[in-house]
Amino acid sequence: MMALCDRLERLSNAFGPSGRERDVRALLRAGIAELADRIEVDALGNLIAYKTGADPEPRLRVMLSAHMDEVGFMITEIQKSGLLKFQPVGGLDPRMLPAKRLVIGDARIPGVIGAPPPHLQSAKQASQPPRGSGGQPVELDDLAIDIGAESDKEAEAKVKVGDYGVFATQFTVLSRDSSWPTVRGKAFDDRVGCAMLVALLAERYPVDLVVVFTVQEEVGLRGARVAAYRVEPDAAISLEGTICDDLPRPPDVDLTPVTRLGAGPALTLMDRRLVSHPGLLKLLRDTAEAEGIAIQYKAPGLGGADSGAIHLTRAGVPATVVAVPCRYIHSPASILNLNDMENSVRLMAAALRRIGREHLERAG
Amino acid sequence: MDKAGIGQLLRQLVAIDGPSGVEALVASLVADLARDVATETRVDALGNVIALRRGAANPPGRILLAAHMDEIGLIVTRVEDSFLHVHEVGGLDPRALLGQEVTVYPTGPRTGQTFEVSETLKVFMDGKGLPGYIGGRPPHLTAAENRDRVIPLGDLRVDLGLPRAILESGLVQVGDRVAVRGPYTELLGGRVVSKALDNRASVAAMLGALGYLAAMQHSWDVYAVATVQEEIGLRGAITSAFEIAPDVAIAIDVTFGATPGLNNAETVAMDKGPAIGWGPNLHPGVVSALRKAADAHEIPYVVEPLPGDSGTDAWAIQVAREGIPTGLTSIPIRYMHSATELVVLADIDRTARLLATFIGRLDDAFLASLPEEV
Numbered sequence: 099m100m101a102l103c104d105r106l107e108r109l110s111n112a113f114g115p116s117g118r119e120r121d122v123r124a125l126l127r128a129g130i131a132e133l134a135d136r137i138e139v140d141a142l143g144n145l146i147a148y149k150t151g152a153d154p155e156p157r158l159r160v161m162l163s164a165h166m167d168e169v170g171f172m173i174t175e176i177q178k179s180g181l182l183k184f185q186p187v188g189g190l191d192p193r194m195l196p197a198k199r200l201v202i203g204d205a206r207i208p209g210v211i212g213a214p215p216p217h218l219q220s221a222k223q224a225s226q227p228p229r230g231s232g233g234q235p236v237e238l239d240d241l242a243i244d245i246g247a248e249s250d251k252e253a254e255a256k257v258k259v260g261d262y263g264v265f266a267t268q269f270t271v272l273s274r275d276s277s278w279p280t281v282r283g284k285a286f287d288d289r290v291g292c293a294m295l296v297a298l299l300a301e302r303y304p305v306d307l308v309v310v311f312t313v314q315e316e317v318g319l320r321g322a323r324v325a326a327y328r329v330e331p332d333a334a335i336s337l338e339g340t341i342c343d344d345l346p347r348p349p350d351v352d353l354t355p356v357t358r359l360g361a362g363p364a365l366t367l368m369d370r371r372l373v374s375h376p377g378l379l380k381l382l383r384d385t386a387e388a389e390g391i392a393i394q395y396k397a398p399g400l401g402g403a404d405s406g407a408i409h410l411t412r413a414g415v416p417a418t419v420v421a422v423p424c425r426y427i428h429s430p431a432s433i434l435n436l437n438d439m440e441n442s443v444r445l446m447a448a449a450l451r452r453i454g455r456e457h458l459e460r461a462g
Numbered sequence: 463m464d465k466a467g468i469g470q471l472l473r474q475l476v477a478i479d480g481p482s483g484v485e486a487l488v489a490s491l492v493a494d495l496a497r498d499v500a501t502e503t504r505v506d507a508l509g510n511v512i513a514l515r516r517g518a519a520n521p522p523g524r525i526l527l528a529a530h531m532d533e534i535g536l537i538v539t540r541v542e543d544s545f546l547h548v549h550e551v552g553g554l555d556p557r558a559l560l561g562q563e564v565t566v567y568p569t570g571p572r573t574g575q576t577f578e579v580s581e582t583l584k585v586f587m588d589g590k591g592l593p594g595y596i597g598g599r600p601p602h603l604t605a606a607e608n609r610d611r612v613i614p615l616g617d618l619r620v621d622l623g624l625p626r627a628i629l630e631s632g633l634v635q636v637g638d639r640v641a642v643r644g645p646y647t648e649l650l651g652g653r654v655v656s657k658a659l660d661n662r663a664s665v666a667a668m669l670g671a672l673g674y675l676a677a678m679q680h681s682w683d684v685y686a687v688a689t690v691q692e693e694i695g696l697r698g699a700i701t702s703a704f705e706i707a708p709d710v711a712i713a714i715d716v717t718f719g720a721t722p723g724l725n726n727a728e729t730v731a732m733d734k735g736p737a738i739g740w741g742p743n744l745h746p747g748v749v750s751a752l753r754k755a756a757d758a759h760e761i762p763y764v765v766e767p768l769p770g771d772s773g774t775d776a777w778a779i780q781v782a783r784e785g786i787p788t789g790l791t792s793i794p795i796r797y798m799h800s801a802t803e804l805v806v807l808a809d810i811d812r813t814a815r816l817l818a819t820f821i822g823r824l825d826d827a828f829l830a831s832l833p834e835e836v
Contacts, residue, residue, distance in 0.1 A: 179722040193612060197558035197800035199647065199655070208647050210655050210802035215718055216555035217798070218728055235612045236557055240723065244796065244804060246649025248733070256650060266647075267563075270593050272623030280623035282595055341600050345619055346543045356600070425621060426597040429561040433595060433623045 115170025161331035164291025165315030180247030188316030322404030342423035371406020479641035481535025526708035530692030552693030644801030670814030699775035703782035719794030735762030739790030747835030
């Protein structure tokens with residue numbers, strides 16, 4: 099548990115927006131050097147680790163993936179005033195951006211997204227919303243990053259157009275209670291998956307295992323697609339940090355949360371990009387039952403993961419997703435329960451020991 | 463004092479939380495920091511820290527410096543499952559609260575609980591509070607017509623990540639305080655970002671001024687007061703101005719620093735020194751003396767026109783007792799009332815120097831000169 103937590107901490111604090119995953123890759127590459135039989139980095143930057151199976155040939159080739167990239171920012175303009183205009187990299191809700199801290203560029207320059215003082219809201223903004231409605235939202239166009247530069251010249255000495263940024267959030271342990279160990283940090287989507295893959299690589303399974311740490315998931319599942327083409331797996335499972343929505347809600351509203359914290363690994367039935375392969379779902383259900391691991395099902399139709407691209411590769415690949423619920427993903431920080439993470443690793447390791455050709459049958 | 467010295471002071475001052483009404487932790491820090499540069503320090507009934515630095519044996523007058531040490535924050539209104547409902551204390555903008563880290567100060571029972579109090583919890587409960595995070599429903603799940611609306615504070619929750627049992631045991635009580643988290647971070651150009659620069663930047667300037675005065679001659683007695691509850695109605699200034707009954711007072715606060723996108727007429731230039739307030743709230747003789755002191759020592763400043771309520775402790779102090787000639791110096795900051803307020807350290811130091819210089823120049827004749835200037 100502590101090893102998982104430590105690895106998650108280092109991965110969470112690392113800088114890795116889509117397209118600039120190099121620091122995360124370096125951290126992971128060092129972490130798996132002793133665990134894999136062979137390691138490759140492909141043209142897009144995916145990190146691919148091969149571990150040959152213990153069974154005699156022919157063996158199944160199972161691909162596990164987790165994405166290294168996180169949502170972030172790209173500098174699009176350096177203004178005369180020294181402020182930096184930006185665009186989100188991946189899906190970010192502009193409503194949560196005012197007054198947030200970032201680090202920018204390879205030199206990790208600290209900056210903040212300014213929030214206009216509430217006292218100085220324009221008449222339009224101030225008059226429109228009735229009290230309690232929260233007022234007019236700040237639009238992306240109104241926001242800029244302040245790094246303390248007084249002029250474009252001063253800013254350009256430190257930052258250039260095209261530099262990437264990420265939230266400056268530091269990993270924090272919230273609860274060490276063994277029945278409810280929680281942590282907070284950025285980029286749990288999907289450094290939680292990366293940390294779990296490293297843990298899974300420690301063991302040699304009957305099947306050939308190919309672990310892929312992908313790039314550019316947040317901008318369209320780009321890395322997983324080419325990695326799956328290269329690997330040609332017989333089956334693929336993506337490990338994710340997924341939406342968790344277990345805030346109490348009014349009794350007249352649909353009461354099904356997407357996932358709940360602490361309720362175990364979340365299996366995907368269907369999301370926006372994938373209908374899970376029934377044989378693999380059965381494998382995971384049967385494994386969970388045999389191992390006594392509580393699981394939950396993610397509410398259908400929400401989000402998407404690398405498996406969405408992988409299952410459409412070449413002539414098609416049986417695929418599914420196993421996810422750790424993360425409250426507040428795609429925000430400066432998320433909260434997860436380490437027990438969910440540990441149980442996801444246990445579930446996946448047991449599934450890798452158990453998987454056979456029968457699990458690739460749709461009738462399975 | 464130099465910029466680094468001011469930075470050191472400020473770094474310590476913003477590391478402590480003090481939402482309006484519960485400023486005790488900040489108060490004890492301010493009292494500690496004032497000890498070396500004050501003749502005596504005390505804390506009054508409302509929690510104001512009063513640091514007196516004596517002048518001449520027969521001081522011709524007493525001056526009150528007032529810088530509020532409270533900060534905007536939140537108050538717990540309901541505990542539901544493992545989440546907290548909160549209401550604002552002071553003018554926090556809900557637009558900047560989604561995705562914000564906070565610190566919760568629980569006051570509920572901490573002993574005899576059924577759960578195991580972990581090491582982390584002990585550390586945080588030892589006066590440091592618990593780490594929390596302000597979250598809301600994921601945007602994917604918000605009804606389309608609400609997706610572009612600001613989420614009102616009433617729909618946001620503080621998440622401590624703690625087991626439900628701990629919260630059900632009453633650890634966090636309705637009425638407990640929540641402070642916004644926003645650590646001191648250095649940016650380019652001697653600029654610093656932090657929460658609570660409103661108004662710890664001014665507390666740093668006030669303490670810095672006492673430091674400068676320690677190396678100077680001054681005949682007047684100086685009462686440097688770190689006031690409480692400014693953000694919710696200038697309350698600490700009301701009682702401390704009465705109590706001290708000063709001959710002259712200067713409030714030290716922050717003002718809106720020039721920011722691209724904001725109207726220049728409503729803001730003050732950054733890195734051009736403190737703003738000396740001018741308007742009905744401020745005594746013309748005090749304003750004039752502040753400007754002369756700055757001019758004499760080549761301390762840069764700008765004049766900030768304030769046609770009515772200055773929105774600072776000066777507003778309350780001016781009408782204490784039979785009326786007090788009051789001045790105002792303001793440090794420009796960007797992004798006021800957010801967790802990422804931004805200041806130029808040099809402006810804080812310039813404010814400290816201006817205050818010390820002004821006080822050093824106060825003499826026997828100053829009070830007599832004031833009536834002519836009104």
